[in-house]
Amino acid sequence: MEGETLVRVRNLRTYLYANGRCNKAVNDVSFDVRAGRTLCVVGESGCGKSVTAASIMQLLPPLARIESGEIAYRSAEGELRLDRLPRNGRAMRSLRGRDLGMIFQDPMTALNPVYSIGFQIRESLRYHTRLGAPARRAKAIELLADMGIPLPAQRSGEYPHQLSGGMRQRAMIAMAMACEPKVLIADEPTTALDVTVQAQVFDLMERLKRERGTAIMLITHDMGVVAELADEVVVMYMGNVVESGTVREVLKSPAHPYTRALLGSIPLLGRGRSQRLEPIRGSTPDPFDRPPGCQFAPRCPRQEPACDAGLPPEVEVSAAHRVRCLFAKEGRDGR
Amino acid sequence: MIAYTLRRFLALAPMMLLMTFLVFLGLELTPGDAVSFIAGPEAMANMDGSQLAALRESLGLDDPFLARYFRWLGGVLRGDFGYSLTSGVPIARIVAERLPATLELSAAALLVSTLLGSALGLASALNRGKALDQALTVAGMIGVSVPEFFFGLVSILVFSIELKWLPVGGRTRPEYLGLWDRLPHLVLPALVLGVSMTAGVMRYARASMLDALGKDFMRTARSKGLPEARVDLVHGFRAALAPIAVLIGFRLPMLIGGSVVIEQIFQWPGVGSEFLAAVRGQNYPLVMTIALLSVLAVLAASFLVDLATAALDPRVKLS
Ligand SMILES: Nc1ncnc2c1ncn2[C@@H]1O[C@H](COP(=O)(O)OP(=O)(O)OP(=O)(O)O)[C@@H](O)[C@H]1O
Ligand SMILES: [Mg+2]
Numbered sequence: 001m002e003g004e005t006l007v008r009v010r011n012l013r014t015y016l017y018a019n020g021r022c023n024k025a026v027n028d029v030s031f032d033v034r035a036g037r038t039l040c041v042v043g044e045s046g047c048g049k050s051v052t053a054a055s056i057m058q059l060l061p062p063l064a065r066i067e068s069g070e071i072a073y074r075s076a077e078g079e080l081r082l083d084r085l086p087r088n089g090r091a092m093r094s095l096r097g098r099d100l101g102m103i104f105q106d107p108m109t110a111l112n113p114v115y116s117i118g119f120q121i122r123e124s125l126r127y128h129t130r131l132g133a134p135a136r137r138a139k140a141i142e143l144l145a146d147m148g149i150p151l152p153a154q155r156s157g158e159y160p161h162q163l164s165g166g167m168r169q170r171a172m173i174a175m176a177m178a179c180e181p182k183v184l185i186a187d188e189p190t191t192a193l194d195v196t197v198q199a200q201v202f203d204l205m206e207r208l209k210r211e212r213g214t215a216i217m218l219i220t221h222d223m224g225v226v227a228e229l230a231d232e233v234v235v236m237y238m239g240n241v242v243e244s245g246t247v248r249e250v251l252k253s254p255a256h257p258y259t260r261a262l263l264g265s266i267p268l269l270g271r272g273r274s275q276r277l278e279p280i281r282g283s284t285p286d287p288f289d290r291p292p293g294c295q296f297a298p299r300c301p302r303q304e305p306a307c308d309a310g311l312p313p314e315v316e317v318s319a320a321h322r323v324r325c326l327f328a329k330e331g332r333d334g335r
Numbered sequence: 336m337i338a339y340t341l342r343r344f345l346a347l348a349p350m351m352l353l354m355t356f357l358v359f360l361g362l363e364l365t366p367g368d369a370v371s372f373i374a375g376p377e378a379m380a381n382m383d384g385s386q387l388a389a390l391r392e393s394l395g396l397d398d399p400f401l402a403r404y405f406r407w408l409g410g411v412l413r414g415d416f417g418y419s420l421t422s423g424v425p426i427a428r429i430v431a432e433r434l435p436a437t438l439e440l441s442a443a444a445l446l447v448s449t450l451l452g453s454a455l456g457l458a459s460a461l462n463r464g465k466a467l468d469q470a471l472t473v474a475g476m477i478g479v480s481v482p483e484f485f486f487g488l489v490s491i492l493v494f495s496i497e498l499k500w501l502p503v504g505g506r507t508r509p510e511y512l513g514l515w516d517r518l519p520h521l522v523l524p525a526l527v528l529g530v531s532m533t534a535g536v537m538r539y540a541r542a543s544m545l546d547a548l549g550k551d552f553m554r555t556a557r558s559k560g561l562p563e564a565r566v567d568l569v570h571g572f573r574a575a576l577a578p579i580a581v582l583i584g585f586r587l588p589m590l591i592g593g594s595v596v597i598e599q600i601f602q603w604p605g606v607g608s609e610f611l612a613a614v615r616g617q618n619y620p621l622v623m624t625i626a627l628l629s630v631l632a633v634l635a636a637s638f639l640v641d642l643a644t645a646a647l648d649p650r651v652k653l654s
Contacts (some may be wrong), residue, residue, distance in 0.1 A: 059554050088563050097560035104558075109551040112570055113650055159649040175559070219430040 003325060005074065006183050006215045007033040007100075012083075013076045014048075014055045023287045025051040027239035028069070028311070031232075033183060036213040038205075040247070042262070043236035046284060049219045050105075052236075053185050056217075058087045058100055073183075075099060099155035101181035104187040117144075117171040118156030123220040127271050143174040147204060154200040164251035165275040166197035181298060183215045184208065190225075202229055223263060227251055235259050237294035238284065240311065245321030255323040258296045294325070302327055339653045343638050349509060351630055352408075358626040359404050362619050369395055394420055407623055416621035419613075424521065426624045429609065436506050436627075437593035437605035439514075440524055445590070446530025451585050452536025456579075459537065460544035471537065478534030486526045487600040495522060504602035524601040528594055532586070539582050543575040577647040584640035588632040591625075 014026040033039050041049050054060045056071055057224045073095065085092045096102075104110035111120060118225035121140040125131055131139060137156075144152035145178040149172040160168055176184060186205065190198040200300060208214045218229060219228065225231050230247040235256065243256040254260045261280040291297050297307040304326070312326045368391070391397050395406070410417055416426035459471045495503040507517045547553070548571050556570045593607035604623060613621040645651045650654075 057558060059557055088557065093560040094564065095560070096558055102555075102558040104551065104555060106551065109554045112552040112556070114574055114648060117623065120555075123556075123561060127560055127562075161650045175555075 002036040002213060002270040004035045005032040007217070008034055008070070008072040008074075009033075009056070010070045010072075011069075012052065012055060012071060013067040013069050014051050014060065015065055016051070017063045017065070021288050024290065025239055025287065026055060026063075027232075029236070029239075029241050030069075031234045031241065033215045033217045034232075035182065035215045036209055036233040036273060038209060038216040038218055038229050040098065040230035040233045041217065041219045041236060042221060042223065042226050043231060044221055044262075044284065046238075046287065048239040049221075049236060050187055053102070053187050053217065053219060056082060056185065056203065057096060057100060058082060058085065058092050059096075059102075060087070069073075073099065094128070094270075097124040097176075097181065098179045099181050099183065101176035101179075101184045103169075103172055103176045103184065103186040103189045106170040106192050107165065108192070110172060110222075111168060113160055116157050116159055117163070117168075117175075121156075121171070121175045124175065124178045140174075140178070143178055144189065145170070147174045148200070149174075155332040165193050165198065169193060169197070169201055170204070174202070175215075177208065180212060181214070183217065185217045185219075187219045187222070189200055189218075205229075223251075235262065238287070238290065240316075240320075240324060242296065242325070243321075243323045245318075249318060253317075255317050255321070255328045256296075256325045257300045257302050261299075337652065343641075347631075347634055350634060351627070354630040355408070355627055356404065356618025359407070359619070359623060360400075361398050362617065362622060365617065368617050397538035407620065409623075411627065412519060416624045419621050420487060420618045421616050426620050430606070430624060430628070431585050433606045433609050434591070434602060436603060437598070437607060438590055439506075439521065440528065440597070440603055440605060441524035441590045441593055443521055444528035445583070447525060448532035448536050448586075451529065452533045453540045453579060455573075456537040456542075457531070457544055459541040460548060461567060463545065464548055468541075471541075475534040475537050478531060481531075482599055483531050483594065484528070486531055487524075487534065489598060490523060490527050491600070504600070506604055523598050524603055527601075528597045536579070536582060537589075538577065540579050544571060544580040547571045547575040580643045580647055584636050584643055587639065588629060590617045591628050591632040601644065 004214070009032070010030045012026055012029045013024070016023040016025045029048070029052055031039060031041075038265065041052065042322055043049055045118065051060070051064065055066055060066075066083045069083065071101075073080045073082050075095070075151075080091075080095070082092070106282065111117065118137070118140045121143060122136045125136045125139055129136075137189070139259075141152045141156050144155055147168060149155050149170050155163065155167070155171075160171070165169060171191070173189070190201050193201065202225070205216060205218070219223070220226065232243050233244065233247050233250045235243040235258065237258045241248060243254065243259045250259065251263070254263055258280075280299060284293060285295070285298060293306075293308040293310050294300070294312050297303045300307065306326055312324050314322050314324045315328045316322050317328055387438040388397075395403065398406070407417065416430070418425055457473055459468045462468045491503055494500050501523045502520050504520075506520050548567075550571075553566060553570055554572075554641060556566045561569075590607065592610070593603075595599045595607040595611050597603065598605045610622070612618075612623045613625070641653065645653050
C-alpha cells in the first residue's frame with residue numbers, strides 16, 4: 001500500500017570495533033522507509049550512511065555490531081525484527097534479494113568479474129523463485145531489457161568489464177530488482193557515473209517506485225539529488241540524524257545549522273548564478289574521539305557550552321520535521 | 336587462438352637457442368672435462384699425455400667451443416642426442432627409461448600438493464584467526480622448514496620399516512610392471528614429495544582466498560540472499576582460483592626435472608639423480624638433453640599458465 005511503512009528503524013546504534021577501539025558509526029538513528037516513496041539519506045563522507053544501510057541488510061563488516069535499537073520490516077507474514085535475526089541465517093537470507101534489494105556504489109567492484117551479468121542476475125532468481133533454468137534465462141534478459149539495456153540477450157552473456165559504467169549500474173539494478181523486492185536500498189548508486197547516465201539511472205528508479213510501489217532508500221551526499229528525487233529526507237552527521245522530515249520542510253526551512261551549512265555549501269539548481277557558496281568551516285572530527293555532546297558543536301556557528309553537555313534530544317519542529325538541536329525552534333526563521 | 340599458439344611456438348626457438356647456449360657455456364667454464372672424470376685421478380697419473388689426448392680426441396673434446404656447440408645442436412635437430420660419454424649408451428634411451436619414472440612421481444606429488452594445498456588454504460582462510468587457521472599456519476611453517484630428506488627418512492622408518500605397510504624404495508619389483516602393481520612403491524615418495532610441496536600451495540591459496548573474501552562482490556553475493564557456502568565457493572574461491580593456477584603452472588617443469596633428493600632417498604630411477612651424475616661427470620650430451628627438456632618444460636608451462644589464466648579470468652585476453 002502506498003505510503004505504508006515497510007522498514008522502521010528506531011534508535012539504531014551500530015558500533016564498529018577496530019584495534020580495540022570503538023567507532024560509534026551509527027548512534028541513535030531513526031527513520032521510516034515507506035512504500036512508493038523515496039527516502040534520501042544525506043550527509044558527508046563517513047557520517048554512517050553505508051553502515052546504516054548495511055545494518056538493515058545485516059551485511060555489516062565482521063567487527064561491527066548492532067548495539068541497540070530496532071529495525072523492523074513489515075513482511076507479508078507480519079513484522080520481523082531484522083536486528084534480531086542471525087546475520088547469515090536462513091531467515092535473513094530469504095529476505096535479502098527477495099524482499100530487500102540493494103544497489104552498491106561502485107558496480108565495477110560490486111559485480112564479480114569472472115561471471116557474466118546474466119549469471120549474476122539468474123543467481124537470485126535461482127534462490128528466490130521456482131523458475132526453471134530456461135525461464136530464469138528468459139527472465140534475466142527481460143530484466144535487462146526493462147532497465148533499458150540494448151541487445152539484452154547478447155549483453156546477458158557478457159562480463160562486467162565489457163560493459164560501460166552506466167550499463168553496469170543498470171545490470172546491477174536489474175540484479176537487485178530481479179525478484180521485485182519491496183524495498184530497494186541504493187547506496188550512492190551514481191557516484192561513479194557521469195551526469196547524463198546518472199539522470200537515466202534515477203529515471204529508472206523513479207519508474208520502479210511509480211510502477212511497482214517500491215520503497216526506496218537512496219543514500220547520497222548530493223543535495224541536488226535530494227531536491228530532485230526525495231519525498232522524505234534524513235540528514236546525518238557523524239552517526240546522528242541531525243534533521244529529518246519531508247523534503248519540502250527540510251529544504252525550505254532547514255532548522256539544524258549543519259543542514260543549513262550543507263545547503264549553503266552547494267549550488268542549487270534554479271537559484272541562479274548569484275548564489276553565495278560557503279564551505280563548512282572546520283573539518284569532521286576523528287570518529288574515535290568524538291565531541292561529548294552535539295557532534296557538530298565544534299564547527300557550529302551557534303555553539304554554546306550547553307551543546308557539549310550531551311547529545312541534544314530530537315525536537316519536533318512540525319509534525320513532519322524533527323531536529324536534533326537545542327536551538328531548533330528559535331533558529332527556524334533562518335539566519 | 337590458433338594464431339596465438341603458433342606465435343608462441345615460433346617465439347620458442349630463439350629462447351631455446353639462447354638457453355641451451357648458456358648451459359653449454361656454463362659446462363665449458365667449469366674446470367675439468369669428461370675425460371678427467373672417466374679416467375679418474377689414479378689412471379690420469381699413470382696414463383701419458385698422448386693417451387689422454389687420444390681419448391679427448393675420440394670424444395671430440397678437442398674441437399673449439401663453438402664447433403662443439405653447433406655439432407651438438409645439429410645432432411639434436413636431426414633427432415640425434417648423442418651418446419653418454421661415461422657409458423656409451425644412447426642419450427635417447429637413457430631419457431626414455433628415466434623420464435616416465437620422474438613424470439609418474441612428480442605428477443602424483445603435484446596432484447597431492449595441489450588438492451591438499453588448495454583445500455587446506457581454503458579452510459584456513461575461511462577460519463581466519465581461529466584455532467584451525469593457526470594450527471595450519473604453524474604446520475605450514477614446519478612443512479617449509481623441515482628438509483625433504485629428513486621427512487623422507489622418517490617416513491621410511493615409520494611406514495616401511497616399523498609398520499611394514501609400504502616398500503622401502505625403488506619403483507617396482509622385477510616381476511611386476513603394471514601401474515597398479517607399482518602403486519605401493521609410488522605411494523610413499525609421492526606423499527612425501529607432495530606433502531613437502533603442500534605448504535607453499537596452502538599459504539598461497541590462503542592469501543588469495545583472503546584477498547577474494549575481502550572483495551566487494553562477496554557482499555553483493557550475500558545481498559542476493561545466497562547461502563554462505565555458495566558465496567564462499569562459487570564467488571570467493573572461483574575468484575581465488577586464477578592466482579592458484581599460476582602457482583601450480585609454474586611448478587609443472589618439475590615434471591621433467593623431478594626431485595633429486597626424493598629420488599635418491601627412495602632409490603627412484605628418475606631423471607633427477609641421472610642429471611646430478613651427468614653434471615658431476617661433465618657428461619655434456621646428457622646434461623644438454625636434460626637441460627633442453629627442462630627449458631622446453633618451462634616454456635610450455637608458461638604457455639599453459641597463460642591459457643589457464645585466460646580461461647579462468649574473462650578480463651584476460653591472449654595476445
Ligand atoms: N569496513 C569498515 N571497517 C572499519 N570502519 C568502517 C568500515 N566501514 C565504515 N567504517 C567507518 O564507519 C564510519 C561510517 O562510515 P560509512 O561508510 O557508513 O560512511 P558513509 O556515510 O557511507 O560515507 P561515504 O559517503 O564515504 O560512503 C566511518 O567512521 C568509517 O571510517
Ligand atoms: Mg558509503
